[in-house]
Amino acid sequence: MYALHITFTSAVPAEALYDGAVDFAEALRSVPGFVAKTWLVDRSHHGGFYLFTDRAAAEAYRDGPLVAGLREHPAFADVEVRGWDVEESLGALTNAVPA
Template sequence: MHALHITFTSSVPAEAMHDGGVAFAEALRAVPGFVAKTWLVDGSHHGGFYLFTDRAAAEAYRDGPLVAGLREHPAFADFEVRGWDVNESLGALTHA
């Protein structure tokens, strides 16, 4: 497994992003190797913790059209993307 942590700021209020978030979630579910996303929000700071079956799937998503669309959105800025290997044996102990 491999994880991505993606964060950004938005000039659009979180409540106004719901419908776009639903459409994004539907597209994300079709990404090869995608396992899960935890959606993060704190005021104007947004992002997610993504889990993929392997590093190749995570990197393909990171470099693909969904992330490119987020980066190109005029209301979004200050992107940070970090990749993480997942310790599956310890994660199993905490129901990950």
């Protein structure tokens, strides 16, 4: 497994972004190798932890149209993407990785 941590800022309130986020979630579900996303929000900071089956799937997502759309969206700024190897055996103990 491989994880991405993607964050960005927005002056638009989270409530106003909700409908677009639902559409984004629907599109995300069809990404090859996608496993799960934990959604994060703290006032003007948004993002998530994304889990993929492997690094190649995560990098394809990172370089694909959904992340490009985040980077190009006029309401979003400061987009940051970081990748992480996942320690699966410990993650399974804490329900963070499918067993």
